[in-house]
Amino acid sequence: MPPLPPLRPLPVLTSRRAATLFADDAGAATAEYAVATMAAVAFAGLLVLIMRNN
Structure with missing residues (x-):
């Protein structure tokens, strides 16, 4: 290898x-915008998990 x-x-x-x-x-x-969109998607996913556990 040189x-x-x-x-x-x-x-x-x-x-x-x-x-x-x-x-x-x-x-x-x-x-x-990308960071804000990812934060919104994460928050929506958290809400879905909370709603499904009830």
Whole structure:
């Protein structure tokens, strides 16, 4: 097995680079909807279990 190439050092995180990296919210709303939907499904499943046990 050949040796791995050396790792490059990470670039310095300046305030300008941080603003560029963290300003992009693409997909954030989709992830929030997915989490909320999963919570609603879990709650509905819990209600079904409770209603079936009576």
